[in-house]
Amino acid sequence: MKKLLILLFTVNFTSCTLLDGFDETPMFIQVDSVSLSTNGNQGWPSHKISDIEVFADGFSVGVFNLPAKVPVLQINDSIDITIAPVIRNNGISSNPVKYPFYQNLDFSFLFEEGTTIPLSPTFKYRNDAVIVPICDFEISNCINLDFDQNINIGFIKSSDTEYGDFSGLIEIEEANTFFEKGSFTQINKSLLSNNIAFLEMDYKCEIGFGVGVILSGQGVPDFPAYKIVLKPQETWNKIYIEISQLISPSNVEGFRILFGTTTATTIPGKIWVDNLRVVHF
Structure with missing residues (x-):
């Protein structure tokens, strides 16, 4: 042989x-x-x-x-x-x-x-991979749920992007140093064949910010769960964030993507995000 x-x-x-x-x-x-x-x-x-x-x-x-x-x-x-x-x-x-x-x-x-x-x-993506588009900001802003109850700060469309015509921009000012914004799209956990799921996104930022999910379930209030705090990044960067553990509890029925400051900050600055998608089987 x-x-x-x-x-x-x-x-x-x-x-x-x-x-x-x-x-x-x-x-x-x-x-x-x-x-x-x-x-x-x-x-x-x-x-x-x-x-x-x-x-x-x-x-x-x-x-x-x-x-x-x-x-x-x-x-x-x-x-x-x-x-x-x-x-x-x-x-x-x-x-x-x-x-x-x-x-x-x-x-x-x-x-x-x-x-x-x-x-x-x-x-290429595998044929059995399920790709859920969250937002690419080409048509509208899809990160528009105000979990911070503050309508004075939010994502807007920006022409600063590597793909397409627009990205999403949120500007943190001294008068509004805390924010929590969620995606309009909610993903039903029952659609996942297993709990393996990633958030893919492009970003750059002048200040750090948190990325995670808003968890929902029958009889329980929406609950924010952060996975990672991203550090300032001068140029556009791609990141793959595994959210499998965040959505694994048995009482979780659905989730949305969440961006926010995990603690109030006095540092103003801008945050750009783009090409948000959740990928699962």
């Missing part, structure tokens, strides 16, 4: 000394960047796929930061390569996870020692 030899790495391949001890010369898979393709119902192709996991003939070669040059040792005539997209869960650099809602990509090549095969993978 022919044997497959795999090199295991969790960082970029940077030194030929890592191949010392092997008589065979590897073939390399070069991936400089990746992209995301979406259809009209899935929103703009915003993504932050920072890493890839590479499999050769079904065995994991490792997780590689992009750009990546992946060495593979193989003595068969052909090799099957699978590339899986990896994101940073909740924006935490030390928490890379294979994003469950993107499809893996499969390639087959004739193995040639010393050659480098350039790839530019374009990922």
Whole structure:
């Protein structure tokens, strides 16, 4: 039986000394960047796929930061390569996870020692992924429920955006330093086949703000549950926020997306958000 030899790495391949001890010369898979393709119902192709996991003939070669040059040792005539997209869960650099809602990509090549095969993978959402658009601000502001009971502050449309024509902007002033605003769209928890769910969003901000959900259930008042507090970010950034644990309690029947200041702040500033969508199975 022919044997497959795999090199295991969790960082970029940077030194030929890592191949010392092997008589065979590897073939390399070069991936400089990746992209995301979406259809009209899935929103703009915003993504932050920072890493890839590479499999050769079904065995994991490792997780590689992009750009990546992946060495593979193989003595068969052909090799099957699978590339899986990896994101940073909740924006935490030390928490890379294979994003469950993107499809893996499969390639087959004739193995040639010393050659480098350039790839530019374009990922798509899985067919069984359910994408619930929350707001992209192109038509109207959908983050318009005033859980803070303050109608004097709220999101408005802004032309500062990376996708489309508009994003959502809220400006915190000294006279209105606390806010809690929720999405018009409420997601029925019974529509989820399991409790795995992520909020995808683009944002930039001059001040920190909290992101979470408003939970609702029969016989209980709406309850705010924050997942993360985002730090100031000068340029547009994409983040994947896992809300699975927040919505897991058995008495939760539905939820809305929530933005707010977790404590009153005296620092004025602006917050922009865009391309909000909840993804689940």
